[in-house]
Amino acid sequence: MVSTFLSYDxxxxxxxxxxxxxxxxxEISREADYYEANIAKVKTVDEFMKNDRLYNYAMKAFGLGEMTYAKAFMQKVLESDLGDETSFANRLSDSRYRQFAAAFNFNNTSSAVAQTSNQMDDVIGLYSATMDAKEESVSVEAGYxxxxMGTITSVDQLxxxxRLRSYMFTAYGLDQTYYSRDFVKGVLTSDTSDANSYINQNLKPRKDALTAENADLQAQVDAETDPDKRIALxxxxxxxxxxxxxxxxxxxxADAFQFNADGTVPSGGAQTTDQSKATYELYLSNQTRVSTTTATNEDAxxxxxxxxxTKIADLSTDSRLYAYISKAFNLDGVIWSNIETALKSDLNDQTSAVYTLAQEKPGLLELAKAFNFASDGTVAAGSAQTAKQQETTSNxxxxRYDDTQDEADEQAALLYKTAMTGITSVDDFMAxxxxxxxxxxxxGLDPADVSAYTLKQVLTSDLNDSKSFVYTLGDDRYLQLAKAFNFGKDGKxxxxVIAQTSATITSIGSAYTIQQTRLLKGAELTAAQSKAKEEVSYYSKQxxxxxxxxxxxxxxxxVNVLLTSYGVDPKSVTNDFLKQVFKSDLSDPASFVNQQKNGVWAEILGSFNFDKNGNISRNVNTGVQSQGKxxxxxxxxxxxxxxEQQGEANPGVRLALYFERMSPKITSAYDILGDTALLEFFRVSYSLPESFSNMDVDKQAALVEKYMTLSDLKDSDKVAKMISKFTALYDQQNSSASSSALSILNGSGAAAGISADLLYSLSQR
Structure with a gap:
């Protein structure tokens, strides 16, 4: 008779x-072909369970063949939300049920939504980043x-x-969307004091005519009694x-430059220092957002x-000084008379008006302390502020200079979130x-520059089709916009679509946590759990x-979380190998991934919603089960x-193969005690009597830990030695062909012979 070890080996x-x-x-090939051809046709749990060939095939795969009769029980398992710790499958002690539920997408919680919470957060984050970049660009463009300008030799070069043209148009508040190059060139080469210059020949007549027309229109307004006609005028x-x-x-x-009439630059340059400074000031004042550059300029x-x-009125008559102190002391909305009263107040008199005003607006007291005006509102030149007061004001x-802007941004984000609620179509969004x-x-797009047609076509583009509308624009901003929403071709x-389904991500997180914490205790376990939680959270978010x-x-x-969850040591795999795996075509038997002896690589690749080019696609894994599953x-x-087939000839071989397969999943002594096949492997390995199972379960666990060094289960070489020992003792204890192991293995695990109701009852304890 061939030994158990030799048969196993x-x-x-x-x-x-x-x-x-x-x-x-x-027979096996036919069942596999049938499963692969028909599982994609299944849409619901009921359809799946009514097809006995599909249902039985999957149940056997997970070692649940003895539970095929318990369809009501298994339906609850399949309908469980694995993201909910209190769901039916998660309350069962046998992990096979969770694994079975995770193999399908029957409870896929993702539904049609214009934007997920992550996409919404990304858009809001992008808005902040874009606004920051816009502010930073002010300094960059001004510097440019x-x-x-020091290198410009002609108006044509400008x-x-x-970038130079955009800066110039922004500074002078001109729209460059539709401009005439010849006209602007004529303006820039004009001398406004010369009646024969281009600008006076082309614009002055129009200016004079409109001025005269307005005078006439105003006279008509003054004489008109009909309200509607007055409004029209x-x-x-x-x-x-x-x-x-x-x-x-x-x-x-025209006055901001000194180009010659022929467009050349005079010896003094295209702009004088004063012209350059004036243009810079105008450029800053015409920005839609207040930047650090603007703030620095206003401070200077x-x-x-x-x-x-020399008097308080000097602060009000200069709009820039007024705006500066309003921002510095948070006085937006405060009437000037209160500001003036605060500045005239005697700070040594606790009954003075400023203390009363400051109860409602504390900034008024800060303002009064920062200046040295007398009670009549005057001050000697150079004495309005000390150096310390000036520093305080500047700080x-x-x-505070951008507080109003920040509040507006926060409000815009809040309004955005509110507006996105209930959107079910592109039309809803655009309304x-x-x-x-x-x-x-x-x-980074200006709403005024984007037509409704363009926006709708972008949002309904197929991102997997390189010929779709959004790609024809050749503008990454539109592509970024399309990716931020979930609208189909029909506008609904x-x-x-994400790289992996939420169920797959949850399953990987659970498997990773088990691998990282198995067989640990005490402080070591606590630390490992904390680290695993951090990595799983990172994986889920990223x-x-x-x-x-x-x-x-x-x-x-x-990559580390993924590989570890599948029982692969990340250190054992090279980047080049992984790249070849992810470049493979699962549908091609000759592809790299399908040539690997370890089928786990095909399972890993199939868990992603990547197309043949490695990009996310809606056309991958569209059924109730991913290709990887x-x-x-x-x-x-x-x-x-x-x-099973090996067990028919020698139950000991089946036990050895089963232990080899399950050893990486054992997390404690109780996993062995809860699985009749693993328990038999342990009992035989240490020559324990069958009555061992009658002991108190905690005492059984203590004996398991005494005889078996559980940490050795992490070492494949030590697992091999355990199997070698088992096979020798198995042959010694089973000299005849019959064995109790056969009846044990026919149950294939923890739930052998247990009814569904009893199993669920036990899971609640």
Whole structure:
């Protein structure tokens, strides 16, 4: 008779070949083909459970063959939300049920939504980053303009530089969307004092005509008694004033440069120092956001002017000084008379008005302390502030200059969140300015420049089709916008697509935690649990951000969690190997991943929603089971079949194979005691009587820990020695062909012979 160890070794030494031999058996192959061809057709739990071939195949794969009759019980398992610790499957002590539920997407909680919470947070974060970048660009563009103007040799060179031209138009409040190059060139080469210059020949007649027309219109307004006609006349005046304002800006533009009439630059340069400074001041004042650069400029202005202030009125008549102290002392909305009263107050008199005013507006007391005006509102030149007071004022200003702006941003984000509630289509989204304007600004687009048609086409583009509308624009901002939402081609909301399903992410997190904490105790266990929780949290958060395989592989923390959860030591795998795995085509038998002896690599690749190019796709894993889980079930089914077939000839071989497969999943002595096959392996290995099982369970656990060094289960070489010892003792204890092990293995695990009701009852204890 062939020894148990030899029989085991013949199978296990080349497990890949042994499993392939099983997979090629006609009956096994037919069942696998049927499962793969039909599981994709299943949409509901009921459909799955009514198809006995699919149901039985999956149940056997997870070692639950003895529970196929308990369909009501298994339906509860499949409908469990594994993200909920109190769900049915999570309350069962046998982990096989959780693993079975995790293999399907019947309880996929992801539903059609315009934007997930993560996507929303990303847009809000992007908005903040874009606003910050916009503020930082002020300094960058100003520096560029000042540096390049020294190299300009002609007006054509200036107009050909997009950044210089944009800076110039912004400074003078001119729209460059549709501008005439020849016209602007004519303006820049004009001498406004020369009646024959281009600007006076082309704009002055229009300016004079509009001015005269407005005078006539105003006379008509004064004489008109009909309210509607008065409004119509005033509207004409308003329109003319707008045009006159633009004409005035062109005159200011002409005066801001000193190009010669032929467009060349005079010896003094394209701009004088004063012209350059004036342009810079205008550029800052025309920004839609207050930047650090603007604040620094306003601070310098205040310090340059405060020495010449001799009366309180000087602060109000200079709009920039007034704005500065209003920001510095948080006085927005405070009427001037109260500010003036505070500045005139005697701080040594506790009954003075400033103390009363400060109860409602503390900034007024800060203001009074920062200046030295007399009770009549005057002060000697150079004495309005001491150096210390000026420093305090400056510090207040820099800490508060953007408070209003920050509050507005927070309010915009809040309004965005509110507006996104209840959106079920692109039309809903576009009907809410608080939603679409915020989103456009977040990606750096001006809502005024984006048409409704373009926005709708972008949001309904198929991101997996390189020919779809969003890609034809060639602008990453639009692509970023499209990725931030979940609208289908029909304009309706759809479920978000991420690199892995939420169920898969949850399953990987659980498996990782088990691997990192198994067989540990005390402080070591606590530390490992804390670290595992941190890594699982990181994995869960980052996976929703992953867009392609390259991005995933570049994050070693994500890779480590994934590999560890599948029982693979990250240190044993090279980056090149992983790249080849993720470049593989699962549907191609000749691809790299399908040539590996360890089927886990195909399972890993199949758990991702990546297409052949490594990009996230809605067209991958669209059924109730991912391709990776289908492969996993086939691998498990083949392994179960191999063990069963070996057990028919020698139950000891089946026990050895079962222990080899389950050893990486054992977390404590109770896992061994709760699994009849593992318990039999242990009993035989240490020559314990069958009555051993009649002892108190805690005493049994103590004996397991006494005889078996559980930490050795982490070492494959030591596991091999355990199996070698078992096979020798098994042959010694089972000289006849019959064995109690056969009846034990026919149950295949912890639940053998236990009814579904009893199993659930036990799980509640």
């Amino acid at each position: 013949l199978v296990n030494r080349d497990l890949y070949t042994s499993l392939n031999r099983v997979a090629k058996q006609p 303009f000042n540096a390049m 107009l050909s530089d997009d 005033r509207n004409k005046i308003f329109a003319n004033d707008k045009t006159l304002g633009t004409i005035d800006q062109y005159y200011k533009l 202005y205040f310090k340059s002017k405060i020495g010449s202030v 207040y200003y820099f800490s 809410k300015p608080n939603a679409y304007e915020f989103a456009l600004k977040a990606v 909301t759809t479920s978000p 996976m929703v951000e992953i867009e392609n395989a390259s991005q995933f592989l570049a994050d070693s923390r994500l 289908i492969i996993e079930i086939e691998n498990k089914y083949n392994r179960q079949t191999l063990e």
